[in-house]
Amino acid sequence: MTTTEIQFDSETLALVNNMMKRYPEGKHKSALIPVLHIAQAEFGGWLSVPTMDYVASVMNLKPIEVYEVASFYSMFNMHPVGKCLIEVCRTSSCWLRGAEDVIDHIEKRLNIRVGETSADGMFTLKAVECLGSCGTAPMMQVGADYHENLTIEKVDTLLEKFKDENKQSRYC
């Protein structure tokens, strides 16, 4: 992706400018995390250096202020991800109810391991920490959507469905 492609359209830019006005005079940096979510969703599902530099210029911040924030938060992808980002919770309550079976199954079905992206660039599989769905465990998040009370059959149906959808960002 070249730098020239990295540009919000006028509607998104207006949204970003509006967001910065939610905060007191001089505190527009508060909008950085919401704006990074938008940038990630708009520019390929991850935050490349040119994307972060662009956010810095739009928000009138130093690039380092953007890099240090982007790299802190787990929802910001610092590397390219597949079109469909599958995040399976692996923490206690989900583990107790079979999260590992779900992860195993997805690995086999997609022929990738946790942390990898399928050869066709369609799927990335991640194991993540508690997403507040412990009462409906096991669960996974795909894009912005929660999929709960997972069974192997349910996972299969979902994977089939995702093949035709773009679920790169949780901020849709």
Added chain:
Amino acid sequence: MSKKLLLKNDHIEGIHTLPIYRANGGYSVLEKALKTMSPEAILEEVKTSGLRGRGGAGFPTGLKWSFLAKPEGVPRYLVCNADESEPGTLKDRYLMERHPHILIEGMIVSSFALGAKTSYIYIRGEYFYIARILEIAIKEAYEAGFLGKNIQGSGYDLDLYVQVGAGAYICGEETALLESLEGKRGNPRIKPPFPAIAGLYGCPTVVNNVETIAAVVPILEMGGAEYAKIGTEKSTGTKLISASGHINKPGVYEIELGIPVEEFIYSEEYCGGISGGKKLKAVVAGGSSVPILPAELILKTSAGEPRMMSYESLGDGGFLTGTMLGSGGFIVMDEDTSIVKNLYTFARFYHHESCGQCSPCREGTGWMEKILLKILDGRGDMKDIDLLWDIQSKIEGKTICPLGEAAAWPVAAAIRHFRSEFEEYIQYPEKIRDIKHYYRLQETATA
């Protein structure tokens, strides 16, 4: 009969919309408070209610509010903590998803009581769809004249915003949350100064949990004194409990504080017993950070008294034989559960979530994770148990924020109550193969 205040309208279809919320008595507290009560009178009711913070620490809410500095000409803020990332906790999500208006009404009356003109709800980024639900509800509230300028002709102005995070447990810690809300990394601040003096943008700020703020609505509705009659003397009111793990009916339950733990686990009204008719092995009663207790100590105190769902009863016996109510994340484990492996999932979590500012936490959490993995990989040494103990004791109390304790306590408690299981894994590594997905651990160990 159970007592329901926050979820009393849970069965009503469409209660997340303003018209239906109103038709069921919603926003009447706001009208009463803004038209007939002074901020001081509201504070008094909250103090009288005995409400304790529902985010985990259980600090008295009225007292926290009374610490808020009020210098002339300086804005004050109310920030709602909707970061909810403590493993085992899902109650704030439940409340916001189904009852967004009770939180918004609570935010408005609480902001009025504190003199805040701008308030924020900071919600974890993964709950993006709930941020949407809140935003729609906030829009409805603006349109109905419950937010914005001169609310209901009271002369009081308030703007309310939803701010999304981006995946960081540490941003639930109040000062890290404020840093994040300022557009920075979520590194906790050194206290003092406390947020009540210098919080958001250096201004006096109150940070309260979602459930705490929502509870202000029933408190003002019935009066603080009536609310204080519910529950026990030290644990007044109701509490949302997130129940998960090996139970028949996982989910969110509103309980009157002080019911027996045994009733909560086994009655049909709540968890409905252990799944598959198995025996109870252990419970983590208040979210991943609180000490795990074996069945005999969660059901009864060391003195043989029935253990109750309250701050004081769960705390009975200190950490030697007791635990904490914490955030109310109640994780139940059956007789076949590997406590060591469960602990490993916690240790991995805290290592992943440490912000990295303080060396004891940054280094210690990773070290504990590695040792647990070593034990689970069949390469453990008896000395590793003492080493784990030593590391956790050197994290506790030596960090800027309590994530250090949160990481240390589960390790200490697992060793305290289940030492023999660690020893067994070390002495007879073949036992580890009984744990499902043993090979996954092996892979992680070699990776």
